[in-house]
Each structure stands twice: as structure tokens, then as C-alpha cells.
Amino acid sequence: MTTLTPIDPDLWSDGPEPHLMGGKLPSGEIVFPMPQGDAASDVEPYKLARKGRLWSWTSQGFLPKEPYEGPGNGDGEGPQDFVPFLLGYVELPGEVIVESRIVGATLEQLKLGMPMEFCVVPFNQQYSTFAFQPERAA
Numbered sequence: 001m002t003t004l005t006p007i008d009p010d011l012w013s014d015g016p017e018p019h020l021m022g023g024k025l026p027s028g029e030i031v032f033p034m035p036q037g038d039a040a041s042d043v044e045p046y047k048l049a050r051k052g053r054l055w056s057w058t059s060q061g062f063l064p065k066e067p068y069e070g071p072g073n074g075d076g077e078g079p080q081d082f083v084p085f086l087l088g089y090v091e092l093p094g095e096v097i098v099e100s101r102i103v104g105a106t107l108e109q110l111k112l113g114m115p116m117e118f119c120v121v122p123f124n125q126q127y128s129t130f131a132f133q134p135e136r137a138a
Contacts, residue, residue, distance in 0.1 A: 004128035006120075010034060012130055018120060019047035020130060022096060030095045049092045050118040051135060057088035057102060057110050070124050090116045090132045104133035 011033060012018045022032040023043040035043050063072045063082040072082030086102035088110070102110065103121055115135035123129035 004122055005126060007123050007127040007129045008033075010036075012118075012120065013047060017050065018118070019050055020098065020118060022046045022048045032096045032098055048095055048098070048118075052090040052092040052098070052116050052132070054102075054110060054112060054114045054116050054132075055089040055091040055097055056112075057086060057107075059107050060085050060087050069127075074124070086110070088116075088132065098132075101129065101131040102133070103131045109134070 006012070010021060012020050020032060021034050022030050022045075023034040023040070024030055024046040026042050030046055030048070031043075032048060034040065034045055061084045063079045064070075066073075070082075072079055074081075086105070086107060087099065088102040089097050089099055091097045101121070102116075103119065116132040117135045119131050119133050120128050121131045
């Protein structure tokens with residue numbers, strides 16, 4: 001199995017337990033994603049919590065507009081190749097609310113406030129991306 005390239009190498013940390021990378025402003029406010037360029041001046045990199053709670057969600061049932069580069073928009077592909085996916089907002093308490101793909105659940109299984117955890121998943125045949133999934137029982 002080949003390793004997929006992160007869709008953006010600055011979005012999450014490396015290692016066996018990766019974290020989304022946000023930024024801590026001089027005011028103490030936490031932001032995501034980590035600002036880039038001049039906007040990153042005086043912003044400290046900040047590893048966000050791996051666990052949070054589902055704040056809101058929906059289903060992406062149609063092929064998104066550009067710059068979407070996932071299944072359904074490649075050469076020889078079309079809307080018939082698109083697979084709907086779940087999107088949600090996950091609150092990382094005391095930090096931020098992150099917009100993310102939701103994996104490992106169906107629309108009917110999602111519940112307001114359900115525990116979620118960070119994961120890295122395939123985006124397409126070349127890239128990986130981040131997502132959140134229902135927290136596994138310990």
C-alpha cells in the first residue's frame with residue numbers, strides 16, 4: 001500500500017497520533033487553520049485537541065464546484081462517479097469549532113453533542129485529508 005500525500009502538509013502534525021494544527025494568537029485566541037504568510041506573524045503553532053463534540057452536520061449529496069478535486073471530477077470521471085459524504089462542525093472545547101468531513105457513521109447515526117475524534121482518511125487516490133469520526137469506546 002502506498003502512502004498518500006497530505007492534501008496540505010501544514011494542516012496536521014506527523015506521528016502516530018496526529019493533531020490538527022491551529023494557531024494561538026498573542027491575545028490567547030485559538031484559530032484554525034494556522035495562518036500563513038504575514039498573517040502568521042506572532043502566531044504560535046498550536047496542536048488542537050483530538051477529541052470534541054458534534055456541533056452541526058449535513059450531507060453533501062451533489063458534486064461540489066471547483067476547486068473540489070475529489071472523486072467525480074477527474075479526467076474520465078463525472079457526477080456519476082461522485083459519492084455523497086457527510087460534513088459537520090466539531091467543537092473542540094475551549095479551542096475552536098472545525099468544519100470537517102465526518103466518517104464512520106451514517107446521517108441517521110449522528111446526534112447533537114456526540115463525542116467525535118480526529119482521524120486522517122483518503123481524499124482521493126493521491127491525497128489524504130483530515131476528518132472526524134464517532135469516538136470509539138475505550
